[in-house]
Amino acid sequence: MRASRLISLLMLLQAHGRMTAAQLAERLEVSTRTVYRDVEALHTAGIPLYGEAGHAGGYRLVEGWRTRLTGLTAQEAERLFLAGLPGPAAELGYGAAVAALQLKLHAALPPELADRAARIQERFHLDTPNWYADGDTSPHLPDVAEAVWRQRRIAVRYRSWAGEVDRVLEPYGLVLKGGRWYAVAGRPGRDEPATYRVNQVLSLTTSDEEFTRPAGFDLPAWWREHVARFRAHLHRDDATVRLSPRGRERLREVASELVAASAERTAGPPDDAGWVTAVIPIESLTHAHGDLLRLGADVEVLAPAALRERLAATAADLAALYAPRPVPEVSPPPP
Template sequence: MRASRLLSILLLLQNRGRMTADELAAELEVSVRTVYRDIDALSAAGVPVYADRGRTGGYQLVAGYRTRLTGLTEEEAQSLALSGLPGAAAELGLGTVLAAAQLKLHAALPAELRQRAGHVAARFFLDVPGWFRGIESLPNLAELARAVWQDTRVKVRYRRWDDSEVERVLEPLGLILKAGNWYVAARREGADRTYRVSRILELEELPGKFERPADFDLAEYWQRWSEQFERRMYPRVAVVLLSARGRGLVPFYLGAVGARALAGTSSEPDEDGWLRVELPVEPGAPALGELLRFGPELRVLEPADLRAEVAAAIAKMGESYG
């Protein structure tokens, strides 16, 4: 552990130049006293590190000194796939590993590329979760990720959408982060299925390994599953008229499914600017709520029962306001 920390101090000073003991302690999440001891250890090992005194002082390496001890460990190499998603790496238990890998990679770059990488990091930030979403509790995610890495079976207690609980033995094949939510693709009894990680209540790693199917492609599986999920979620079609403003609201209220339906419409707006569109909607009450969000910017034409439900809801709201 200490050897890894000493290397991190060395790479930090190489990458960033002068740093104070307080800055090093904050970066490494240790005490200032520990930093003092580590600097002494580096000096004793022959590393040319020296201290400048005063308010603008700090530790730095002798000009021109560069270490080549930048080899990545297996975990660090794996974590680089998540280099654009530091929050996701932390949830998977790879936060500190990713930081170490990035530090080593940065140290190995030529000066010009190091500067360019710094410019990019200062100007672009990827924030995956959507607005106004609470952070899911994911106590089993790191353990599940380990099972994915190592091809080990797990037994889980899982809460289904109807709030019933079941036990399942899974062969986890991959993890997917979708709009801030984690899902696991797993094989159960010969069939590939998807489970939401936040609904895993308990997880137990089972002994032994399973044989990962050679033909399984995680990206292809997720694409196929997502399309099937959308079809299950939106089994009905509502024929509606949308005003120009209503058409602008479709991506916000109905997401990618509504946006695709709008883009695929071949008809043209009428003389008053209303466009006839066939929109996929959820079954039952959710469809009513989705359509009412548009207010006067949408008119339902078909099916007749949905049109009647929308009209009744609007009439009831009118009565509520006198």
């Protein structure tokens, strides 16, 4: 553990030039006293490292000296694809390996490319969860990831739409979608894999039994087909609506790309007030009712009649709720 930390300290100095003991302690998640001991150990090993006192002081390597200790470990090489996703990497339990990998990659770059890489890191950031959700976390995510990697069966207690169930799964891979982790897994005796939301795993036990991953299984390709099938079955009906100019704009914000694209594709010519009639796909009356309420008075449902009646009833309830009420008279205070 200490050897790995010494190398990380060396990589930090090689990448950043000068760093204080406090900065090194924060990056390495140790005390400043430990940093002092590590610096002394590097001195003893013959590393040309020196410290400068004062406000602009700190530790640095002798100008022009560079280490060749930038070889990747097996674990770091395995985590290479996660180098640009530090948040998900930490959720999977790979945060330390990815941090060490980034240090080694940065240290291996020539100065001009290292500067460009630093600017990219400063100016571009990938935030995977949706706006109105922080994503989901699960205490069992690292265990599922380990089972994926080692091809081990897992026995889980899972919260499904029908209630809690027990399953034996053969996890083929993990997918991060909209800040949520999904396991793509098969079950013994079944041909077609399915998706399981990882934060719905209530308990997990990893088996020593190794399963055989289907030959040629392509996780990205399977996921694309799964999403296409899901979307095809999601919208089972259509609704005919009138949209105001503002409603047409807001539909792009509150609805899916498929719904917004359908509205644009089917929209007729605007009337004198700028309203257009269009056809949009809907999942169900309940979902459409909730989604279209977000547009307020900027949408009118023409069909189906059941959806129009449900929205009209909600509008009447809202009108009654917000109807002006007489203000009770307040007696003046006694003299």
